[in-house]
Amino acid sequence: MVRVLTLVDAFRLGGAETLIAQLGRVAGAAGFEMDVLSLLPPSDEHSKLEPLLRESGLEPRYLGVRRTLDPRAPRLLAAAIKESGADVVHAHLEMAMTLGVPAAKLAGRKALCTFHHVHRPLPGRAAWREKLAVEVAGRSHRTIFVSEASRTSFAEKYRRSGRVPKNWIVVHNGVDLAHFSPGPSLMPPEFGVTGRPVVTVLAAHRDFKGITHAVRAWPKVRAARPDARLLLVGAGNETENLRRQVAEAELTEDVIFAGARSDVAEILRASDVVLLPSTYGENLPTVLIEAAGCARPVVASRIGGIPDIVEDGVTGVLTPPGDPNAIADALISLLDDPSRRAAMGVTARAHVEQHFDAVNWARQLRALYEEAAAGSDSHRAGTVA
Numbered sequence: 001m002v003r004v005l006t007l008v009d010a011f012r013l014g015g016a017e018t019l020i021a022q023l024g025r026v027a028g029a030a031g032f033e034m035d036v037l038s039l040l041p042p043s044d045e046h047s048k049l050e051p052l053l054r055e056s057g058l059e060p061r062y063l064g065v066r067r068t069l070d071p072r073a074p075r076l077l078a079a080a081i082k083e084s085g086a087d088v089v090h091a092h093l094e095m096a097m098t099l100g101v102p103a104a105k106l107a108g109r110k111a112l113c114t115f116h117h118v119h120r121p122l123p124g125r126a127a128w129r130e131k132l133a134v135e136v137a138g139r140s141h142r143t144i145f146v147s148e149a150s151r152t153s154f155a156e157k158y159r160r161s162g163r164v165p166k167n168w169i170v171v172h173n174g175v176d177l178a179h180f181s182p183g184p185s186l187m188p189p190e191f192g193v194t195g196r197p198v199v200t201v202l203a204a205h206r207d208f209k210g211i212t213h214a215v216r217a218w219p220k221v222r223a224a225r226p227d228a229r230l231l232l233v234g235a236g237n238e239t240e241n242l243r244r245q246v247a248e249a250e251l252t253e254d255v256i257f258a259g260a261r262s263d264v265a266e267i268l269r270a271s272d273v274v275l276l277p278s279t280y281g282e283n284l285p286t287v288l289i290e291a292a293g294c295a296r297p298v299v300a301s302r303i304g305g306i307p308d309i310v311e312d313g314v315t316g317v318l319t320p321p322g323d324p325n326a327i328a329d330a331l332i333s334l335l336d337d338p339s340r341r342a343a344m345g346v347t348a349r350a351h352v353e354q355h356f357d358a359v360n361w362a363r364q365l366r367a368l369y370e371e372a373a374a375g376s377d378s379h380r381a382g383t384v385a
Contacts, residue, residue, distance in 0.1 A: 002369045003033040005086035009095040010040040011049035013260050015286045016092050016116040022176045022358050024056030030362030035084050039065045051262050068095050077103035087373040094133035101136045110372035113137035114144040118304045119153035120281045134158050141372040143168045146284045147305030173284055174361030180293030185269035191256050197228040197335050200271040202287045205236030210277035213324050215245050220328035222254055225335050233258045268294040273334050276300040279321040292352040295345035299330040315348035
């Protein structure tokens with residue numbers, strides 16, 4: 001059985017990181033062994049994923065490197081790769097790719113890299129870090145993108161004439177649909193929303209998630225459905241700005257800040273609608289697959305890879321990015337129609353069972369891991385089905 005060392009920048013509670021925990025749940029069933037390693041040392045922010053990893057049977061380990069250009073990092077990481085007994089290294093996110101590919105080579109192992117976002121214009125150092133990661137990842141055995149929108153965006157930015165290199169492939173993420181499944185659930189009592197319709201935004205509080213537009217939409221929703229509540233699950237550098245916006249709009253009774261949570265499946269099951277109002281940068285948002293797994297209808301922006309998950313009018317409603325009126329109208333229409341919500345949820349569940357099941361995703365990755373461990377090169381640029 002092939003053994004894989006999964007490498008990430010840090011054990012944050014981000015979309016890419018939580019996917020690794022889900023992969024850990026199904027790795028054995030898919031036919032590979034998996035270890036996880038964080039480059040950054042433990043901290044309150046960089047260790048939030050630990051409970052989910054342990055629930056998945058993965059023991060978090062830390063290398064303790066603090067910056068990409070630490071001259072000791074490649075050799076420290078190469079030693080950790082050898083110590084792990086891994087046959088293959090799979091790096092997620094930019095710092096992990098930039099250090100993981102050369103370290104794997106030093107250790108005599110093949111590396112694969114996964115990009116979890118759609119390219120967007122970046123300032124200064126962020127642009128430099130992404131460019132470096134793309135160039136290093138291009139020297140790995142496989143560079144994986146989780147949607148065609150992502151691969152195309154990177155090819156258009158970083159490759160002449162938008163030509164896709166032969167080792168750039170698309171593998172859709174999956175989620176553990178046994179964990180994210182339909183069923184009765186109650187919101188945690190501390191939210192104070194028992195008996196009320198709840199619209200949940202489960203996302204990091206970052207500007208591109210567009211949560212400000214959800215808040216701007218809420219007065220119109222409140223006018224139509226004064227009993228409804230907006231639940232914001234997550235944290236980030238925009239939290240205080242959002243709190244001020246909510247206070248200035250006199251919505252403090254209507255909007256609940258839940259912070260980062262690990263009981264995500266229970267919260268999704270208990271939600272009436274799941275909302276993701278992102279304005280750019282979304283690739284294949286895990287939360288939308290998780291919501292569909294729980295048979296919840298969604299309202300989301302028509303950007304990036306989101307239309308791969310949400311079929312407009314069938315499994316949810318797609319809106320133009322940054323349009324509070326459209327968001328409000330979509331939410332009101334669903335809150336007012338329980339039968340439509342239920343039908344969308346059933347169809348959404350069937351859709352993700354067919355296209356985004358974690359076991360199928362893990363089996364696709366296992367084939368790539370075995371190919372890398374054997375030193376073969378059987379795939380060409382394309383989508384792994």
